[in-house]
Amino acid sequence: MLARIKRWLGLAKPDDDQSKLEEAARKKAEEQKKLEEQKLQESESYKPTQKTEESSQEVENVAEKPRIGYFHLSGCTGDVMSLSENYDILSELLTNMVDIVYGQTLVDVWWDDENPMPEMDLALVEGSVCLQDEHSLHELKELRKKATYVAAFGSCAKNGCFTRFSRGGQQAQPKHESFVPLSDLVKVDLAIPGCPASPEIIAKTVVALINGDLDYLQPMMDVAACNQNCGCDLQTNIVNKALCTGCGTCAMVCPTRALTINEGRPECNKARCIKCGSCYTHCPRSWFPEARIKQDLGL
């Protein structure tokens, strides 16, 4: 599994199939298995039973699943709510496909002086980072060490989104005034944009991750380090380069209706734009998977 994740991130070396993390997970499972057997041997009535085999199998299965952590920094929880709106596949995803090892919302696990942060394959980080919030800064630094791959989960994490407008002075924490995207502070491996990210894109990203579907994930890796986004991107990167076809997708996805199509071209009302970046990332001319489409159509 981890080898596949590394392949789609382009980080795998040919001989890197057995990663250190996989080895650590296997060792942990073996140790746990040994411990269980030892306990049973110590008991007078010990006999290998089907139950023992089943529990050992369970340990092995858990060790093989990708370990995912969910981190809530300065965000609104909209992205994790969006994740939970995958009603039809959510229980399959959470029960059989991934192992959630960290998160205060999805599982009751968090990090402090007494509870070290577990190692994980993927960290989904929602929200931007408040520079006046020491705990957030420490958590980010720690998760970057513990997670093999870090994903900016939603537009606040990816490019700051509306937290960019913060100037402090709010009632609860008046001194919290500067919020920056993750990639301003740590290396981000992929980004799932959107305010919030759509349930479908979240589910498809996790499934693509499990399947090692590089084609699907490539644009998310391409935009991972892009920490500036607004409706102006369409003008600069699409319209000015004569790429716009006037399809209207950007206006449809804009959550604040800041975009209108005027004479076949997008026009941005900057006073309404919350700088989520959805319009540019959804525009079919910003990234067009021609090879993948042809392959899927058998062309």
Ligand code: SF4
């Ligand atoms: S989505 Fe892209 S191609 Fe379509 S109207 Fe907007 S800028 Fe033009």
Ligand code: SF4
């Ligand atoms: S124009 Fe709309 S979709 Fe584009 S960045 Fe602004 S708010 Fe987001």
